[in-house]
Amino acid sequence: MPKPPGKLLESLLEALPDVNPTPINRDVKKKLANAVREHYKKYPQALSMQASGEIIPPTVQNHS
Numbered sequence: 001m002p003k004p005p006g007k008l009l010e011s012l013l014e015a016l017p018d019v020n021p022t023p024i025n026r027d028v029k030k031k032l033a034n035a036v037r038e039h040y041k042k043y044p045q046a047l048s049m050q051a052s053g054e055i056i057p058p059t060v061q062n063h064s
Contacts, residue, residue, distance in 0.1 A: 004043035011035040 015031035016022050040046060 004039065004046040005049060007043065008036070008039045008046070011039055 012032060012035050015028065015035045017028065022028075
């Protein structure tokens with residue numbers, strides 16, 4: 001997978017506990033959300049890779 005989507009995938013996988021089945025509790029949700037926020041702060045150009053209706057949402061600015 002090309003960068004930066006591959007980096008986002010790696011960060012999301014690192015945020016998940018290494019158990020099966022993987023529990024998605026409040027702590028895991030926070031880790032996943034932080035991984036996404038940090039990714040888009042580091043790679044703002046990745047916002048253009050998201051599906052959109054011709055609008056780039058102010059996602060990163062909302063969490064600054």
